[in-house]
Amino acid sequence: MIVTSLEVQTDRDRLSQAILDVVSSLPELHRRIFTAVHYEGRSVEQAGRASAIGTVEAACILAQCEHRLRAALRAFRREDLPHDAAESRALADLLQA
Numbered sequence: 001m002i003v004t005s006l007e008v009q010t011d012r013d014r015l016s017q018a019i020l021d022v023v024s025s026l027p028e029l030h031r032r033i034f035t036a037v038h039y040e041g042r043s044v045e046q047a048g049r050a051s052a053i054g055t056v057e058a059a060c061i062l063a064q065c066e067h068r069l070r071a072a073l074r075a076f077r078r079e080d081l082p083h084d085a086a087e088s089r090a091l092a093d094l095l096q097a
Contacts, residue, residue: 022072034065
């Protein structure tokens, strides 16, 4: 049996809510593409076809959605950075990429 602390559950709830907030704020077409690929297991080509757009356009939309989500969740990753200054800087540099 896995035991989770209240803090972990709270962090998990905050992360889940942040993801839901970003996804719900996406324009309808973007939300359809994003959810089809990430939650329904469809390929970008299938998601584009289902939305009556080309694969290239669907891929661009997906990239925009993923960028927006990563930007919104960056704060969650930064909170988990180690306290060692050198390691923190190295990880912060990776997150900026």
